[in-house]
Amino acid sequence: MKNNHWVIYFPAFALLTILLFSACDREIPIQADYTDYLYSSMDENGGNWVPVLLTSADEITIPVPEGVQSAGYQNELAEIRQLTQNLNGAQREAIGYWSNNPLLRWSEIALELVAKYNLIPGPNADGTYPLPNPADPSAIPNYPFAHPPYAVRALAYLSVAEFDGLISAWHYKYLYNRPAPGISDPQIIQAYIDNGLPSYPADGAVIAAAARDILTVMFPLEKDYLAEKAEEQMSSLKWAGVNVESDITAGAQIGEAIATIALARAKTDGMSKAQCPKTVSDSIKAAAVARFGWHWDNLEVPVRPVGLCPLFGQVKLWNVPTVEEVRPPLPPSPGSLEVEEDMDLLNYYADNMTTEWRATANFWQDGLGTYTPPGHWNRFAKEYTIKYKLNPIRTARLFAYLNMAMMDAGISCWDTKYYYHYPRPINLMPDYQTIAGTPNFPSYTSGHSVFSAAGAEILTYVFPEEGNLFRNWALEAAVSRVYGGIHWSFDAILGTEEGIACANYSLEVARVDGAD
Amino acid sequence: MKQLYLSIPLLCGMIMLPWLVQGQTPSDGIMMQKNQYCVVMLYEKSSFDQYWEGTLLRENATIETVHRHMVNGGLAIGFADWFNLLVNLPYVSTYSIQPNGGHFAGASGIQDLSIYLKAAIKDFEMESGTISILGTVGFSTPASDYLSDYRPYSLGFGANELSLRTILEYNNNKNWYLRGSLAYLFRGETKAERDYYYNNGSYYSFWMDVPNAWNYQAVAGAWLFDGSLQLEAQYTGIKSVSGDDIRPYNAAQPTNRVNNNTIGLFAHYHFPKPVGLGVVAYTSQTIAGRNSGKSFQIGGGLTYYFNL
Structure with missing residues (x-):
């Protein structure tokens, strides 16, 4: 037996392996890595x-x-x-x-x-x-x-x-x-x-x-x-x-x-009433059934009796005059050819899920426990503020218009969601399974699409050189919800248009605020 | 020649717990001899309908009962009487029973490739039996692009793991034995598909730190029927040295502090003919945990060893 050699070699080999292995661990960043910088302008006025x-x-x-x-x-x-x-x-x-x-x-x-x-x-x-x-x-x-x-x-x-x-x-x-x-x-x-x-x-x-x-x-x-x-x-x-x-x-x-x-x-902006009682929520659903003949249902176990913030659509807007003028058109009816084709599309993605689609769905998911899609766009705003060395007041202006536009977009989106009360893919396809969590509110339009399109428009206005990038990101965020199996393609497409329309009202205000 | 006849070094502690995914742990006290080979094919299933959210044992109809199936192929090679190589590659699939509130798709695919070097370090002969000290160095790495950040359906924790284990076994001359093993598992980082996550604070990265862990096992076993049947009672534990807790009614993630303790039974029977063929069966139950499923597991398969 060569046991005696192993008393020495084996632990030595083990230690060496540990050293090599621990060298691979990296520091994971918890905040933006930036220091004080020379502002690109002073904006004395x-x-x-x-x-x-x-x-x-x-x-x-x-x-x-x-x-x-x-x-x-x-x-x-x-x-x-x-x-x-x-x-x-x-x-x-x-x-x-x-x-x-x-x-x-x-x-x-x-x-x-x-x-x-x-x-x-x-x-x-x-x-x-x-x-x-x-x-x-x-x-x-x-x-x-x-x-x-x-x-x-x-x-x-x-x-x-x-x-x-x-x-x-x-x-x-x-x-x-x-x-x-x-x-x-x-x-x-x-x-x-x-x-x-x-x-x-x-x-x-x-x-x-x-x-x-x-x-x-x-x-x-x-x-x-x-x-x-x-x-x-x-x-x-x-x-x-x-x-x-x-x-x-x-x-x-x-x-x-x-x-x-x-x-x-x-x-007094109406937020305290957004999470309305079940009686109100039921009447909103009944109104949709009467108007359109369809409705969304929560499918959690046990069933969550009220969707998320049915009356967020009535919260006070910043720059969009009324939700009605940015409300997207009627979506295609369940049972229509267009919806049948979308079901085929969703099934195709689910059955042929690629690493790339999955990664897109997860990158933009920003779901429970995260900073949410608006948070994601605030993060981008921070990163490009650093890149372009904005001074504090110009930074504040970017964040103000970004978040006003996204809040208006969110209010508009929630109005659309509960006005049309459109079913989710899992509502219309009983055996369908998703890789993203289905949220507790109606499908049409996609919140991610609306928030992201609005966010991208403001960022593009402030950093026009990066506009293609931001707008492509917004489209990616929109389609990510279709890859995730929780939205119809028209939720994403019309949602993107809705987000752009909402942001334009904020941009109209921004363009004449004296900063340009 | 009992030692040759019973050399099946790959099985003990092959416990794959949902949410724990501790991988294969060659923690037995058996060495194969030079030029001896062993192949193993196992099927295993486990499920849980309760899990510990931090330290709170709960149910969650969003995921209902989570099932996990595994097919595991392994190979062991005796390079020398005191030095063995073990290799493992499992295929895993996961899903929730219907109906459930989450409507999430399960996952399936090749999990982690594991390679272990095992060495007999020292024997102490005594009148009543023998005390053996053994050691293993193991390395495992994801063998497919499975997503670790998809609990509870992810196939594994998605990071490299280096394990160092010492095994102490007392073999009584009257065909019973006691064994203890202790391992430290160095785990690397796993790559998520999002570059922001909350782990008691913000993290701006695709990379998640999978906590290192201690893994320990105590076993009492016996060789029966002239050594053709090996029976074991096992107590196995894993204890992470860092990590966060699953937040209320929220999904687990790879950064979680995963602890659990399981009790199990293991049996391995060697047929007289054909020589080298064996059948194995095992079961275990998680009895305590943190950020871990309360799993029941059952598995079995065939072993075949031969000399070249």
Whole structure:
């Protein structure tokens, strides 16, 4: 026996294999990899852009700042000097993390919260379904259920508040022209690349306060987490040497004021009635049967008695005048040749599923537990903001129009869904099985198609060089639902047209807001 | 020559649990001799209608009862009395019984190719019997483009795995034995078809980290009827060292912390003729777990070994 040799060789061989194997593991990114950058433009006239909710940039007032020679300001500078010269590791990390475009980090935070709360309530033991309760958010299931309509609405209020807040901030920045701390005091070394942006009020503090206040209402259980994040971000402005205390106080004042205005609109926009009771839901279904002779049914076990947000179609729109004018035409009837052909198509995909189709279905699925399709397009907006080095106000404008357009598109889509109440493929094909989860709402039109087309139109407007890419992505997202087996092809095709039509109303507003 | 007659090194612990997918684990204490070969063909089925969502045992009519079938082909080669090579390639198919609330398609295809090197490290002869120390190094890798991020229907966890195992066995002269084995499973990353997922926080990548795990087994067994029938009672466990829990009423994913414990019975009968032919049968039940199906499993097949 050669056993004795193996006492040595075998473990040595094993160890070597482990070393080789562990070298293959990579770091998986949890956020965008970017640092502070030189803005591609400054938009000194940003204070003249047309805001969404404010009547004018100076509707929110802040104190006139003290002069740079004043004792008060000199004391503030002394604090910054002291802080910037004594940074610890955590403070340096915070400076690097928040960067000079912190809106992008708040976008990531918002998407993470969407993913965290995008969990559909499961049934009780008796077969009934509980609903999250905004009056008691920590009850099981937790409030909210951050489904796509909920998510796009939260993102819209967040982005609109940030945009209006920065218009106000830009107005005062160039009105008062307070120089950055490093200019008044050469001993203060600013951590970020100098863009020459006037420092009063702090644009970063506008973002921190507005994002904290909006997201706290949208995700009430995250109140402490959000407060901690906002406090760190505001402090990082001092650690980075870009703002003094009075800059931050004034910025936070604007952020809080615009958040209050945005939340007042949110409170009465109709969302609280969107998840209507069963009696209303049944009457919506009955109306569709009377009009069209068909209806959609939930096929879960146990049956979920009400679809997702039947009245989301009545939520207040941003830029589309009424849902009726963007409502797509009547879909083909079940039993018609066109629907028979679509059944053949769906069966063909299911029976001949390729890795490529499957990958497309999964890449765009953005289902339960994820940041949803609107979240996906916010992610793209972030990535292209970094690529094109947008300044904070132009970033805010992109996100505001993106999310207004997608929320309008979602409202229009939900109106269409419950107006036509069209059955899903599994409703019309009893033995049909899907690779994607069939959602709890009618088929026509496809939410993914509508959200994505609207998102792609806004991104194309802001980054025209990338337009083909964005529009192809939107088409891919649309067809992915057909590959997934949960939508008809006409859901995707008409949904894409609907999304474009909705986005055009937002683009009409954007084109004359003073930024072009 | 009992040792030759009974050398079927590939079977013990070949337990494929839904949602666990621990793969094949050659955890027995038997070595084949030089120039001895063994082929194995197994069929196995398992199912569960309850699973642990984190630590909560629940049912879910969306997936109803999930079934898993596996056909597994294996080959073992004795390069030397103290050094064997084992190879395995299963075909797996999964589905939910009808009706169910999810209407999801199942999956089927070739799962993972596994290769193990097994070595007898040291024997201690005693009056009552022998204590043997053995070791295995194993490597497995997905052998098709199956999607791991499709729980509970995915065929496997979709990542490379390196396993290191030590086996300690006491063989009593009166034809009974006790065995313990402990393995550490280094698992790599699996590629999903989405580049964002939530794992107690956002991850912006196609790659998902499949948690490493400990795998342990305790066995009591006996050779009966002049060594022609081998019977074993097994207790097997897997314990991930990291990972997240399945979220409420949400699908599982490859990043989950999968733990479970199963008890099982195993029997292997060797026909007197034709020499080398054997039949195997086994069953197991998951008795505890976390992010794992509560599975019942039954399997059986043929073994044939020969010398060249």
